[in-house]
Amino acid sequence: MKRQIIDTISAYETIIIHRHVRPDPDAYGSSFGLKEILKKTYPEKKIYVVGDHEETLTFLTKPDILQDDQFEGALIIVTDTANTERIDDQRYTSGAFLIKIDHHPNDDAYGDLFWVNTQASSVSEMIYELYEEGKGIANWQMCDAAARLLFAGIVGDTGRFMFQSTSQKTFDTAGDLIKYNFDRTELFNGMYEVDRNLLHLQGHIYQHFIMDENGAAYIKLPVETLKDFGVTASETSLLVGSLGNVKGIKAWIMFIEEEDQIRVRLRSKGPVINELAKQYGGGGHALASGASVYSWNEVDEVIDKLIKICK
Structure with a gap:
């Protein structure tokens, strides 16, 4: 080939x-x-x-x-x-x-x-x-x-x-x-160098992410939050791995709201998550994938499915 x-x-x-x-x-x-x-x-x-x-x-x-x-x-x-x-x-x-x-x-x-x-x-x-x-x-x-x-x-x-x-x-x-x-x-x-406002957003992520007893975690970043910190949706890609440092975490999702969609960035330390991404028009690797959804109701669906994967 x-x-x-x-x-x-x-x-x-x-x-x-x-x-x-x-x-x-x-x-x-x-x-x-x-x-x-x-x-x-x-x-x-x-x-x-x-x-x-x-x-x-x-x-x-x-x-x-x-x-x-x-x-x-x-x-x-x-x-x-x-x-x-x-x-x-x-x-x-x-x-x-x-x-x-x-x-x-x-x-x-x-x-x-x-x-x-x-x-x-x-x-x-x-x-x-x-x-x-x-x-x-x-x-x-x-x-x-x-x-x-x-x-x-x-x-x-x-x-x-x-x-x-x-x-x-x-x-x-x-x-x-x-x-x-x-x-x-x-x-x-x-x-790897980042502006101060991105570090402030990283602190917000560490303070507000949610993780259940099975190691499934997520953080929602609506447009208003990004504006408050002066960070663009694309810049958040630099932070998607941040939650990997959390003890006990198995897989996590960062939801980033854009003007016309909500980006779904999935990462995992073990459970396969690319099949979940495919369900929402995305894909990628077994432990690192992405997709898009178009409402916060869909976001909640994705979270429920991640929790089932991690159980």
Whole structure:
């Protein structure tokens, strides 16, 4: 499969890379990391990454802005995106050929060609594996910029190497990447430093979350609360792991109200929660998933189901 992807990439002049909406470090790391590898390897090709920019990831890079006609005849590669509904920039359908590279369960097997590895810690780790294959087949080139982005993606999706998805291969890959010239301290500061108002919201979460005797927990963050603390809905993604520090917790949900929906961010220390996310149009990993609901009544339904899962 990797050989087919490499051969396909070599055949196209224009390559446009997509990732999922509301991107995280792995979405940026895998898509932009691949872009930098391909730019270094094929300087004559036109290579872009598209999608709405996430301001909290500005420290990594920013997407390209393309016109519709630039998609004609292009190779489209989508990284870190389980289903077509979550692909950022729906112009992905305007290309000539579509490749999916992902590590989520392959419930939506879209694309003319796809490589899915649910055992990988991150798609950034998969992109490094693809690079290693390409190095032998087509003299692919790594560079400092790509190494920095891939390392950020791996760190982000492994929770700084603390999640169960972290493997020996993950550490080996990270060890190879840090041989390149980039400032890890600066990178970690960009990933984990937060403004004071976000820390105040974190304190609110610790004071007001609810947990039952079975270790099921949740916190509701309505629009009014976010406004009180001066925090955007997207910024709350930096806090979703906070409750993992609570002794006795098994699984938890953070409900974040936006203008048109309520984001459901699920995390777990053991119970499988991605099937619950799928019931509400979402999905993800067994221990880290997301979905959306559209009323506080639905929120209460999700909480009841989480409690049953944890019993």
